[in-house]
Amino acid sequence: MSGDLIDLTAAQAGERVRAGELSASELFEAWRERAAADSLNAYRWVADAPPPETDAGAPLAGVPLAIKDLFCTEGVPSAAGSRILEGYRPPYTATAVERLAAAGAPMLGKTNMDEFAMGSSNENSGFGPVKNPWDESRVPGGSSGGSAAAVAAGLAPWAIGTDTGGSIRQPAALCGIVGLKPTYGAVSRYGMIAFASSLDQAGPLTRDVTDCALLFRHMVGRDPLDSTSTGLPDEVLLPAAERLDGLRFGVPPELTRGGVDPGVGAVFEQSLRLIEELGGTLEEVSLPHSDQAISAYYVIAPAEASANLARFDGVRYGLRAEAGDLGSMYEQTREQGFGDEVKRRIMLGTYALSSGYYDAYYGRAQRVRTKIAEDFRSAFERVDLIVTPTSPTVAFGLGERTDDPLAMYLSDFCTVPMPLAGIPAISIPGGFGEHDLPVGIQLAGPAFSENRILEAAHALEGAIGFDGSPARG
Amino acid sequence: MIDRDQVLHVARLARLRLTEEEVERMTGELSSILDHIETISALDLDDTAPTSHVVEMENVLRPDEPRPSLPRERAFEQAPDTDGVGFRVPSPGA
Numbered sequence: 001m002s003g004d005l006i007d008l009t010a011a012q013a014g015e016r017v018r019a020g021e022l023s024a025s026e027l028f029e030a031w032r033e034r035a036a037a038d039s040l041n042a043y044r045w046v047a048d049a050p051p052p053e054t055d056a057g058a059p060l061a062g063v064p065l066a067i068k069d070l071f072c073t074e075g076v077p078s079a080a081g082s083r084i085l086e087g088y089r090p091p092y093t094a095t096a097v098e099r100l101a102a103a104g105a106p107m108l109g110k111t112n113m114d115e116f117a118m119g120s121s122n123e124n125s126g127f128g129p130v131k132n133p134w135d136e137s138r139v140p141g142g143s144s145g146g147s148a149a150a151v152a153a154g155l156a157p158w159a160i161g162t163d164t165g166g167s168i169r170q171p172a173a174l175c176g177i178v179g180l181k182p183t184y185g186a187v188s189r190y191g192m193i194a195f196a197s198s199l200d201q202a203g204p205l206t207r208d209v210t211d212c213a214l215l216f217r218h219m220v221g222r223d224p225l226d227s228t229s230t231g232l233p234d235e236v237l238l239p240a241a242e243r244l245d246g247l248r249f250g251v252p253p254e255l256t257r258g259g260v261d262p263g264v265g266a267v268f269e270q271s272l273r274l275i276e277e278l279g280g281t282l283e284e285v286s287l288p289h290s291d292q293a294i295s296a297y298y299v300i301a302p303a304e305a306s307a308n309l310a311r312f313d314g315v316r317y318g319l320r321a322e323a324g325d326l327g328s329m330y331e332q333t334r335e336q337g338f339g340d341e342v343k344r345r346i347m348l349g350t351y352a353l354s355s356g357y358y359d360a361y362y363g364r365a366q367r368v369r370t371k372i373a374e375d376f377r378s379a380f381e382r383v384d385l386i387v388t389p390t391s392p393t394v395a396f397g398l399g400e401r402t403d404d405p406l407a408m409y410l411s412d413f414c415t416v417p418m419p420l421a422g423i424p425a426i427s428i429p430g431g432f433g434e435h436d437l438p439v440g441i442q443l444a445g446p447a448f449s450e451n452r453i454l455e456a457a458h459a460l461e462g463a464i465g466f467d468g469s470p471a472r473g
Numbered sequence: 474m475i476d477r478d479q480v481l482h483v484a485r486l487a488r489l490r491l492t493e494e495e496v497e498r499m500t501g502e503l504s505s506i507l508d509h510i511e512t513i514s515a516l517d518l519d520d521t522a523p524t525s526h527v528v529e530m531e532n533v534l535r536p537d538e539p540r541p542s543l544p545r546e547r548a549f550e551q552a553p554d555t556d557g558v559g560f561r562v563p564s565p566g567a
């Protein structure tokens with residue numbers, strides 16, 4: 001592809017299509033070639049032919065989309081990173097994917113991910129880890145690591161992923177791109193292979209904040225097929241803000257001090273100074289139950305997962321192990337089909353829900369969840385947005401943390417509280433930390449405040465001036 | 474803390490067969506994770522209601538009208554074994 005095309009953001013490419021300077025099929029083919037040449041293991045499947053003619057007047061103008069393999073796509077492999085679903089071709093398409101296709105973003109490919117979205121490094125994929133385009137010896141983050149790496153490396157103009165405890169924001173941070181976890185219910189979960197249903201939410205992974213808003217605008221909406229979906233009360237606007245005058249930013253010491261690497265901390269401090277230069281004010285706000293958020297999360301998410309993953313039993317789809325009786329068939333299918341992390345979480349969740357332990361674990365975790373939501377509510381009485389690092393470290397080495405699952409869980413402490421409270425948060429690139437690797441800055445707001453978050457992120461992004469082009473090679 | 478017998482019990486509940494090596498490893502890993510999770514037992518939560526759903530919603534209702542479902546042959550397309558009428562599985566009692 002010409003260097004010219006790859007340097008365009010999705011919004012810019014769409015404008016060229018609409019202006020008649022570029023055809024949608026030419027654009028699709030150029031990106032298809034990039035995607036097909038993937039050497040990061042970011043893709044699980046790439047379209048082998050252009051889609052039927054896209055209407056150049058459609059809002060997304062034919063700019064192709066990379067889709068996390070967790071979304072069901074009719075007739076196209078959808079394995080959610082699991083061997084138990086290898087070769088599975090769903091008979092229907094997820095609502096979010098259908099909406100984006102109808103708005104003019106055809107499917108470019110399906111991206112690799114941690115198995116059933118359980119992981120922060122993509123090393124839990126049943127199909128091999130994804131490499132980080134900034135340093136191929138490092139992880140891209142997870143679980144939407146394939147989508148993040150594809151956008152960062154210029155293998156896709158934009159992508160969608162899902163976030164349960166940080167699975168959009170953390171890989172966006174580690175790959176130097178933008179990722180938005182919307183308010184719970186903003187986007188339909190219909191057709192998403194379920195991990196933890198009270199937390200899962202789909203959102204965009206994009207090169208900049210404008211692309212993020214544009215893609216998000218066409219994902220949202222109530223869906224009769226997902227009774228927990230609400231849509232957003234207001235239309236998603238394309239952000240234009242260049243200043244932050246009058247906006248109050250809360251800095252929670254619990255998510256910004258202990259455990260944050262010095263290089264990440266320095267980028268974070270720099271972004272706080274930029275917020276002030278742009279007219280925003282900073283105020284310390286406390287989120288006192290943050291320490292318990294990881295504990296609550298690692299009870300609630302595995303508990304819900306253990307129930308959701310009961311459906312993988314070798315009966316209706318996916319892998320079936322041959323065995324003489326039904327009980328053995330279930331057990332052997334699940335033994336062979338699930339990877340280590342998925343087994344660990346099913347065990348943890350089953351234990352937490354089992355007779356005699358339910359109140360001590362699941363019941364208590366749900367009460368902690370109330371406390372965490374209350375913490376945010378009282379913080380947002382004083383400030384408009386909360387700002388933190390997205391991840392306490394830059395991208396770590398492949399294999400570096402696989403021996404210690406608890407350490408891997410604990411590294412999610414900046415991103416886990418928001419889904420527990422159902423509130424939206426964005427990660428934008430803030431600069432470079434350790435080893436000259438990207439650092440993400442997270443902005444969180446009250447439920448349904450996506451427009452405020454996008455406006456503020458747009459202004460901050462302009463002041464930061466992050467250059468992601470080196471990762472596109 | 475979780476011991477070996479509990480791991481085997483939970484694995485049975487979850488319909489997971491674990492190898493001897495997995496039982497060993499899982500016992501250690503789950504114990505350290507559960508020890509960490511114990512931090513929530515220190516909080517006073519007696520007056521706190523549990524949250525099962527974060528967005529306040531009343532019942533979501535729809536008209537009870539028939540609509541097309543997935544055609545049977547489409548539903549069977551991905552089945553490991555079918556006789557065209559149902560999903561075929563090994564006998565439970567073998």
